[in-house]
Amino acid sequence: MNNEQGVPSPPVISRDNAEHYVWGASCDLWRLVKDRLSLIEECKAAGASEVSHCHRKSRQFFYIYILSVKRS
Numbered sequence: 001m002n003n004e005q006g007v008p009s010p011p012v013i014s015r016d017n018a019e020h021y022v023w024g025a026s027c028d029l030w031r032l033v034k035d036r037l038s039l040i041e042e043c044k045a046a047g048a049s050e051v052s053h054c055h056r057k058s059r060q061f062f063y064i065y066i067l068s069v070k071r072s
Contacts, residue, residue, distance in 0.1 A: 015041065024048055037061060 003009050011017075018030040018041075026045045033039035037059045 024050075 013032050015030045018032050019034070020028065020030050022028055024044075025048065027048050028043040030041045031038075032041055039061050
């Protein structure tokens, strides 16, 4: 698919076609962009956490959304 200038558009990436893996007890990760910038979507179970780590060099973008579940 090309844009208005005839330049090929990058493919649309979503959870449906992104690289996916499970980490920890029950956390999902989708790698949406893996270039000079890393864009990762994660779904973490309540109470889940990562092991503390650092990167020598990194460009990352984080967005957070909170799902609230009503209990009856």
